[in-house]
Amino acid sequence: MTRDEILSTYTDISIIEHPFVKHKLTSLRDKNTSTREFRMLVEELGTLIGYEATRDLETVDTEVETPLETTLSPVLKGKKLCIVTIMRAGNGLAEGVLKLSPSARVGHVGMYRDPDTKQPVEYYLKMPHSINERTIIVVDPMLATGNSAIAAISKMKDMGAQDIRFICLFAAPEGIEAFKKAHPDVPMFIGAIDRELDDHAYIRPGVGDAGDRIYGTR
Ligand SMILES: O=P(O)(O)OC[C@H]1O[C@H](OP(=O)(O)OP(=O)(O)O)[C@H](O)[C@@H]1O
Ligand SMILES: O=c1cc[nH]c(=O)[nH]1
Numbered sequence: 001m002t003r004d005e006i007l008s009t010y011t012d013i014s015i016i017e018h019p020f021v022k023h024k025l026t027s028l029r030d031k032n033t034s035t036r037e038f039r040m041l042v043e044e045l046g047t048l049i050g051y052e053a054t055r056d057l058e059t060v061d062t063e064v065e066t067p068l069e070t071t072l073s074p075v076l077k078g079k080k081l082c083i084v085t086i087m088r089a090g091n092g093l094a095e096g097v098l099k100l101s102p103s104a105r106v107g108h109v110g111m112y113r114d115p116d117t118k119q120p121v122e123y124y125l126k127m128p129h130s131i132n133e134r135t136i137i138v139v140d141p142m143l144a145t146g147n148s149a150i151a152a153i154s155k156m157k158d159m160g161a162q163d164i165r166f167i168c169l170f171a172a173p174e175g176i177e178a179f180k181k182a183h184p185d186v187p188m189f190i191g192a193i194d195r196e197l198d199d200h201a202y203i204r205p206g207v208g209d210a211g212d213r214i215y216g217t218r
């Protein structure tokens with residue numbers, strides 16, 4: 001599917017077209033961007049895309065006393081948000097989303113992609129309580145085959161999550177199709193849809209291995 005076909009087929013996929021987002025994504029692509037800069041950019045993008053991904057959160061009017069009078073004014077409704085990071089690379093994005101909602105709860109799903117099978121291998125899982133009553137924001141910078149995000153979200157659903165959304169920075173068309181087939185009910189907030197996956201299931205043009213670039217490993 002092309003980018004345009006994806007966007008006309010799935011109405012709950014948002015590409016964040018803001019110029020700051022585009023500019024920062026380009027800096028991430030640059031192979032000369034340092035580890036320090038890369039990590040900072042991922043965090044900043046977490047805040048910017050997180051802002052869009054939470055635009056529809058419900059509020060409820062509450063009474064507040066200003067120095068001059070009592071008035072009704074909106075506050076966020078319901079239980080605290082839950083941000084779920086797909087480790088490792090999701091951690092930087094999660095920090096950025098947390099800037100919007102510092103009291104959010106954080107769930108961790110540890111997964112790495114087996115280089116041969118391209119299937120995710122889970123090595124860690126820790127979630128806060130009552131995830132069935134929270135808005136869950138799953139974050140991972142890269143959606144390649146989609147296998148990792150699909151598995152992480154299936155896990156959330158098995159644990160009772162009902163309101164889930166997904167944030168990534170770069171997505172391959174193949175990954176989006178697989179994701180939507182598995183989880184048609186989960187809205188996606190994406191920085192950029194790239195051209196394709198290569199023979200090693202890396203996103204092209206992409207950024208290379210996001211986890212390695214965030215943490216300076218390789
Ligand atoms: O859509 P997929 O084909 O599943 O690929 C995407 C996954 O690969 C990367 O993680 P990786 O396995 O490199 O682990 P890391 O975050 O520890 O580097 C990335 O952060 C995603 O989790
Ligand atoms: O391009 C890719 C694909 C999977 N994981 C990454 O970090 N980058």
Ligand SMILES: [Mg+2]
Nearest residue numbers: 209210211212
């Ligand atoms: Mg990696």
